[in-house]
Structure formats: structure tokens, C-alpha cells
Amino acid sequence: MVLSELVKSLEEKTLRAQAEIENVRKTSQKEVVKARIYASESLAKELLSPIDNLQRALEHSDQDVPKSLLELVLKEINQAFSNNNVKEINPVGEKFNPNFHEALSVQEDQKKDPDEILEVIQKGYSIEDRVIRPALVVVNKI
Numbered sequence: 093m094v095l096s097e098l099v100k101s102l103e104e105k106t107l108r109a110q111a112e113i114e115n116v117r118k119t120s121q122k123e124v125v126k127a128r129i130y131a132s133e134s135l136a137k138e139l140l141s142p143i144d145n146l147q148r149a150l151e152h153s154d155q156d157v158p159k160s161l162l163e164l165v166l167k168e169i170n171q172a173f174s175n176n177n178v179k180e181i182n183p184v185g186e187k188f189n190p191n192f193h194e195a196l197s198v199q200e201d202q203k204k205d206p207d208e209i210l211e212v213i214q215k216g217y218s219i220e221d222r223v224i225r226p227a228l229v230v231v232n233k234i
Contacts (some may be wrong), residue, residue, distance in 0.1 A: 138172030173217070181216030181227040183209045192216060194226040198233040208232045 145165045152158075173180070181192055188195060188207040196213055204210060209229045216227030 135172060135176045135178075138175060139169065142166075142168040142172070177219050178224070179218050181218055181223070182212055183216075183227055183229065184212050185209065188229065188231045192218070192223055192226055193229045193231075195231045196228050197230050199230055201232050204232045206232060 142165045145161060145168065149161050149165070170180075183189075183193055186209050187205070188209055193209065193216070199210055201210060208231070209227075210232050211230040212227055213230065214228040217224045
């Protein structure tokens with residue numbers, strides 16, 4: 093009798109442990125989904141002010157838009173990117189790396205090293221080591 097009661101007790105504990113594990117798994121899955129959905133919330137919040145300033149600039153588009161206003165918007169956007177670990181890829185003078193750069197054209201400059209980036213047509217951006225958009229570049233070919 094004592095053994096059957098011990099077996100029942102252990103079976104009950106095992107079932108409870110399995111149920112707890114399942115609850116933790118489901119909760120974790122919900123948290124991962126929430127994290128994906130709201131991951132860009134802080135960046136979006138920080139971009140609201142620059143968007144407001146751009147709208148103000150458009151309201152004055154029939155007049156000359158003050159350069160300082162456009163510089164302020166660019167500064168706010170760069171700060172929002174910086175706060176969210178978005179880094180600029182501006183590789184002038186660096187060696188071409190297809191993981192971070194996309195070559196639009198090739199030019200020849202004997203004074204520069206082979207595969208050196210001569211010009212950046214469009215800056216790229218990355219978060220940590222993941223490229224969001226590669227830099228569009230002109231590469232030296234010798």
C-alpha cells in the first residue's frame with residue numbers, strides 16, 4: 093500500500109511539473125511575440141518629433157525653409173538611430189566588403205588601392221552586426 097501511494101504521489105508531482113513547464117513555454121512564446129510586435133516602438137516614438145518638424149518645414153515650403161530647421165530634423169533622426177543602436181555605414185576610403193556595401197559602379201584611380209571605395213552614393217545602416225541597408229558605393233578597380 094505504501095508503494096502504491098508513493099507511486100500516485102510521484103505521478104501527481106510529475107503531472108504538475110509537466111503542466112508548469114507547459115505554462116512557462118506558452119508564456120515565453122507570448123512574450124516573444126509581444127517583443128517582435130513592439131520592438132520598433134521606441135524608435136517610432138523618437139521619430140515623431142522629426143516628423144513633426146518636417147511637417148512644419150512643408151508648411152513653409154512656399155517660403156524658404158530655414159536650413160537650421162532641416163539640420164534639427166536630421167540631428168533628431170540621427171539621435172533616434174543612435175539611441176536604438178542603428179549605425180551609419182559611410183565607408184569612403186575603406187576596402188569594399190560585399191556584406192556591408194553594394195557596388196553600383198567601378199572607376200579606375202591609379203592613386204587609390206584596389207577595391208577601395210571612392211564614393212558613397214547612399215549611406216547604409218546596420219543594427220549591431222545585421223545590415224539593414226547596404227551602402228551604395230563606387231569602387232576602385234586597378
